[in-house]
Amino acid sequence: xxxxxxxxxxxxxxxxxxxxxxxxxxxxxxxxxxxxxxxxxxxxxxxxxxxxxxxxxxxxxxxxxxxxxxxxxxxxxxxxxxxxxxxxxxxxxxxxxxxxxxxxxxxxxxxxxxxxxxxxxxxxxxxxxxxxxxxxxxxxxxxxxxxxxxxxxxxxxxxxxxxxxxxxxxxxxxxxxxxxxxxxxxxxxxxxxxxxxxxxxxxxxxxxxxxxxxxxxxxxxxxxxxxxxxxxxxxxxxxxxxxxxxxxxxxxxxxxxxxxxxxxxxxxxxxxxxxxxxxxxxxxxxxxxxxxxxxxxxxxxxxxxxxxxxxxxxxxxxxxxxxxxxxxxxxxxxxxxxxxxxxxxxxxxxxxxxxxxxxxxxxxxxxxxxxxxxxxxxxxxxxxxxxxxxxxxxxxxxxxxxxxxxxxxxxxxxxxxxxxxxxxxxxxxxxxxxxxxxxxxxxxxxxxxxxxxxxxxxxxxxxxxxxxxxxxxxxxxxxxxxxxxxxxxxxxxxxxxxxxxxxxxxxxxxxxxxxxxxxxxxxxxx
Ligand code: GDP
Numbered sequence: 327x328x329x330x331x332x333x334x335x336x337x338x339x340x341x342x343x344x345x346x347x348x349x350x351x352x353x354x355x356x357x358x359x360x361x362x363x364x365x366x367x368x369x370x371x372x373x374x375x376x377x378x379x380x381x382x383x384x385x386x387x388x389x390x391x392x393x394x395x396x397x398x399x400x401x402x403x404x405x406x407x408x409x410x411x412x413x414x415x416x417x418x419x420x421x422x423x424x425x426x427x428x429x430x431x432x433x434x435x436x437x438x439x440x441x442x443x444x445x446x447x448x449x450x451x452x453x454x455x456x457x458x459x460x461x462x463x464x465x466x467x468x469x470x471x472x473x474x475x476x477x478x479x480x481x482x483x484x485x486x487x488x489x490x491x492x493x494x495x496x497x498x499x500x501x502x503x504x505x506x507x508x509x510x511x512x513x514x515x516x517x518x519x520x521x522x523x524x525x526x527x528x529x530x531x532x533x534x535x536x537x538x539x540x541x542x543x544x545x546x547x548x549x550x551x552x553x554x555x556x557x558x559x560x561x562x563x564x565x566x567x568x569x570x571x572x573x574x575x576x577x578x579x580x581x582x583x584x585x586x587x588x589x590x591x592x593x594x595x596x597x598x599x600x601x602x603x604x605x606x607x608x609x610x611x612x613x614x615x616x617x618x619x620x621x622x623x624x625x626x627x628x629x630x631x632x633x634x635x636x637x638x639x640x641x642x643x644x645x646x647x648x649x650x651x652x653x654x655x656x657x658x659x660x661x662x663x664x665x666x667x668x669x670x671x672x673x674x675x676x677x678x679x680x681x682x683x684x685x686x687x688x689x690x691x692x693x694x695x696x697x698x699x700x701x702x703x704x705x706x707x708x709x710x711x712x713x714x715x716x717x718x719x720x721x722x723x724x725x726x727x728x729x730x731x732x733x734x735x736x737x738x739x740x741x742x743x744x745x746x747x748x749x750x751x752x753x754x755x756x757x758x759x760x761x762x763x764x765x766x767x768x769x770x771x772x773x774x775x776x777x778x779x780x781x782x783x784x785x786x787x788x789x790x791x792x793x794x795x796x797x798x799x800x801x802x803x804x805x806x807x808x809x810x811x812x813x814x815x816x817x818x819x820x821x822x823x824x825x826x827x828x829x830x831x832x833x834x835x836x837x838x839x840x841x842x843x844x845x846x847x848x849x850x851x852x
Contacts, residue, residue: 330614330616330645330646330682331614333407333646333682333683334600334601334613334614334682334683334684335600336405336406336407336600337406337407337408337409337600337601337682337683337684337685338406338407338408338409338431338432338594338595338598338599338600338684339408339409339411339429339430339431339432339601339641339684339685339686340408340409340410340411340430340431340432340433340434340462340594340598341410341411341412341413341426341427341429341430341432341433341434342354342410342411342412342413342433342434342436343413343423343427343433343434343435343436343447343450343451343454344435344436344437344438344446344447345437345438345441345444345445345446345447346446347438348436348437348438348441348444348447348466349436349438349466349467349581349582350412350413350436352581352582353434353436353464353466353581353587353590354399354410354412356581356584356587357410357587357590357591358399358401359584360403360584360587360588360591361401361402361403361408361591362401362402362403363399363401363402397411397412397626397670398410398411398412398639398670398686398688399412399670400669400670400685400686403591403595404591404592404595406595407684407685408591408594408595409430409684409685409686411426411429411430411686412426413426413427413450421714421715421745421763422624422745423450424450424453424713424715425623425624425697425712425713425745426623426624427450427453427454427457427459428457428623428711428712428713429623429624429639429641429686430459431459431460431598431599431600431601431602431684432459432460432461432462432594432598432599433450433454433459433460433461433462434461434462434463434464434590434594435447435450435451435461435462435463435464435574436464436466436581437463437464437465437466437478437482438466438467439465439466439467439468439472439473439478439499439578440467440470440471440472440473441473442473442477442478442481443481443482443485443486447486448485448486451486451488454571455486455487455488455571457571457711458570458571458572459571460568460569460570460571460574460597460598460599461488461571461574462574462575462577462590462593462594462597462598463482463490463574463575463576463577464576464577464578464579464581464586464590465478465496465576465577465578465579466579466580466581467580467581467582468496468499468500468503468578468579468580468585468586469499469500469503469517469519469580469582469583469585470499470500471499471500472499472500475495475496475552475578476552476555476556476559479492479556479560479576482574482576488571488572488573488574489560489561489567489572489573489574490560490561490573490574490576491560491561491562491563491564491568491573491574491575491576492509492556492560492575492576492578493508493509493510493563493575493576493577493589493593494506494507494508494509494515494576494577494578494579494586494589495507495509495549495552495553495556495578496549496578496579497514497517497542497545497546497548497549498542498545498548498549502542502544502545503517503580504516504517504541504542504545504546505517505527505585506577506578506579506585506586506589507533507549507553508589509553510563512531512532512533513529513530513531513532514529514530514531514532514533514535514538515527515528515529515589516528516529516530517580517583517585518583518585519580519583519584519585527585533549533550533553561573563575565597568597569597569599575593575597577589577590577593600613600684601613601643601683601684604643604709605709605710605711606619606643606700606707606708606709606710607707607708607709607710608706608707608708609707611643611644611707611709612644613643613644613682613683613684614644614683615644615645616644616645616646617644617645617702617703617705618642618644618645618646618647618651618653618701618702618703619642619643619644619645619700619701619702619703619705619707619709620640620641620642620643620647620687620700620701620702621640621641621643621698621699621700621701621709621712622638622639622640622695622696622697622698622699622700622701622712623639623640623641623697623698623712624638624639624697624745625637625638625639625695625696625697625743625744625745626639626744636690636691636692636693636695636740636744637668637688637689637690637691638688638689638691638695638699639686639687639688640686640687640688640689640701641684641685641686642681642682642683642684642685642686642687643683643709644683645682645683645703646680646681646682647664647667647678647680647681647682647685647687648679648680649664649665649667649677649678649679649680650663650664650665651663651664652664653701653702653703654701654702654703654704655694655695655699655701656699656700656701656702656706656707656708657696657699657700658694660694662689662701664689666690667687667688667689667690668687668688668690669681669685669686669687669688670686670688693740693743696743696820697712697743697744697745698712698850710850711850712850713848713849713850714745714748714818714848714849714850715763715847715848716761716792716793716794716795716846716847716848717748717761717762717763717792717793718761718762718763718792719761719762719763719764719765719767719768720759720760720761720762720787720788720790720793720826721759721760721762721768721785721786721787721788722757722758722759722760722785722786722787722788723738723757723758723759723760723783723784723785724783724784724785724786725781725782725783725784726782726783726784727781727782730780730781730782733779733780733781734758734775734779734781734783735758736779737774737775737778737779737781738758738760738771738775739819741771741774741775742818742819743819746767746770746771746774747760747761747762747767747768747771748760748761748762748793748818748819749761749818749819750793750816750817750818750824750826751816751817751818752813752815752816752826753808753812753813753815753816753817754812754813759788759790759816759826760785761790761793768785771785772784772785789828789829790826790827790828791827791828791829791830791832791833792826792827792830792833793816793824793825793826793827794824794825794827794833794845794846794847795818795822795823795824795825795845795846795848795849796815796823796824796825796843796844796845796846797823797843797844797846798842798843798844799842800842803840803842803843804823804843807840807843808823811825811836814826814827814828814836818849820849822849825845833845
């Protein structure tokens with residue numbers, strides 16, 4: 327199947343990650359602009375998780391429409407098919423973000439060079455590092471006063487624990503930002519704001535070119551000095567180390583001015599990996615295998631308010647998806663005839679005609695698909711690595727109208743499966759406990775319960791410090807543990823047993839007392 331090899335080889339699937347406000351939305355738009363996927367800046371509807379006030383999130387239907395158009399985008403660039411996955415910037419949605427990272431082959435990290443490495447970037451990078459995801463770095467906002475270049479690299483290396491290989495180097499900053507020096511090509515790209523797709527920056531060959539001394543003597547002298555230091559102190563670009571996730575090529579620029587963006591796209595196409603094989607428990611699945619396979623990494627409910635349907639986002643792992651083909655939903659052993667599968671373009675959804683490994687397709691369903699589910703043409707596969715994270719915030723659910731208990735249960739089950747919140751049923755009693763990574767998740771769930779399920783729910787605080795999923799190779803021991811600590815144990819939406827610790831001390835003590843029980847801070851989809 328030479329076609330399959332070609333199609334897989336020209337795919338690049340990456341996530342764009344950053345701390346809120348670093349410029350992710352702006353850069354996304356410019357990437358689309360350069361690729362020709364959109365014609366004019368300003369057409370990407372900013373999702374901007376970071377800046378939405380809570381009230382915006384409450385406007386659920388509106389928010390749905392916006393985030394769907396922009397959370398997965400496919401476009402062509404230089405004979406390649408690029409799948410760009412946006413990640414919610416707001417820390418309260420970090421679980422969703424983490425799962426997006428399981429569906430990509432590389433990541434683009436955007437850093438605000440005036441601020442340096444920020445908290446959310448650290449969290450996201452930790453997840454990338456666990457998976458050895460190759461990272462490309464963009465230092466943004468050089469049209470402003472930013473921090474010292476060497477200090478920035480040093481911070482990335484020490485805080486994020488990844489080696490930096492500067493590929494370009496900035497000349498000046500703020501009002502005296504002159505452009506970047508391309509270290510590998512020995513070329514200077516002059517800064518010009520607002521470059522369009524077909525505009526090319528003026529290029530001056532060679533760092534020692536006397537024209538540079540005429541144009542901006544001060545800045546170029548400074549750059550030459552810095553580069554001497556950089557050559558001694560940093561790492562040269564090395565493709566193997568990049569692919570192993572231990573070294574990141576670093577680019578400098580200004581997203582809002584379209585400057586330095588083309589270099590990023592080229593780096594992704596030239597260096598970032600095509601889809602690789604994936605572990606499916608029984609065996610590894612190669613992307614070029616003829617048979618279709620995929621897994622779900624994200625579910626979004628009720629995107630179309632008229633249909634109340636849910637879209638499962640599938641990452642294709644192998645084979646060729648063709649419109650109308652039949653495949654199997656493995657957890658339920660059910661055949662699916664996929665007639666209305668959609669793909670996501672910059673401007674909205676379209677019917678998918680065909681898709682290959684690395685592509686993201688959307689499968690509408692009525693709530694029977696869960697995050698982590700695998701699909702194939704029949705072979706039993708279970709793609710691994712889609713994590714649930716131990717929540718750090720908990721609420722107990724109360725409803726005003728007890729007659730609505732059925733709707734409440736249904737709503738919470740669906741929202742739980744979708745990953746909007748984690749739902750725990752204590753072994754004792756009939757309460758429901760919600761766990762979240764961020765507090766905003768509770769507000770979204772309350773609002774969705776009201777709008778989509780007609781349930782008026784209140785969430786009250788409860789003293790739980792954290793949850794740990796528990797397991798034990800010895801089933802007798804586990805049963806003993808279950809009996810003894812009944813009051814602290816609950817089952818989650820996937821029926822996995824979790825210990826709800828009231829404090830850190832309580833967790834430590836329980837661990838000490840029950841040395842045979844394993845406490846897990848993450849749970850992989852069962
Ligand atoms: P996000 O939260 O990471 O998606 O960030 P946005 O793309 O929304 O950008 C946050 C703010 O930074 C916005 O006001 C942008 O206009 C601004 N911004 C983005 N890129 C640049 C840049 O290159 N230079 C300057 N000065 N501002 C920028």
